[in-house]
Amino acid sequence: MFCPKCRSEFKEGVTKCPDCGLELVDVLPPEPKMEYVEFKTVFKTANPGIITIAKSILEDAKIHYSMKSEGLQSIYALGVVEIQVSKEEAFAARQLLSGLEENDV
Ligand SMILES: [Zn+2]
Known part of the structure; x- marks a missing residue:
């Protein structure tokens, strides 16, 4: 399970991200296409x-x-x-x- 906001991975059984308070999702959405430069x-x-x-x-x-x-x-x-x-x-x-x-x- 992943938090869609901070993208942390959590163990099975956790439903909410303790940091963001968001519902966890099974699959992370693709990285937002910001102009990301390394x-x-x-x-x-x-x-x-x-x-x-x-x-x-x-x-x-x-x-x-x-x-x-x-x-x-x-x-x-x-x-x-x-x-x-x-x-x-x-x-x-x-x-x-x-x-x-x-x-x-
Ligand atoms: Zn989070």
Whole structure:
């Protein structure tokens, strides 16, 4: 039995998902066709200056990226930030960003 919302699998006998409160179904509906892209982390740094450079490099290269920060979100994004790009663009992005860390002062 599966929860249609969180897609967890439950043992026989369970009829409702304890997390979502939804009736379980025997077969999961197909994954909703969102524009799902598999993102890969290509760069990781805690240096805000490097992040800015990395962003502009990716923007120049028209590579779509997303940022994932660890810990609490704050205006002063302290802590490690991961830059993620789609699987297809991960190789190119890594190449572009490969020189950044060494220039870190
Ligand atoms: Zn659920």
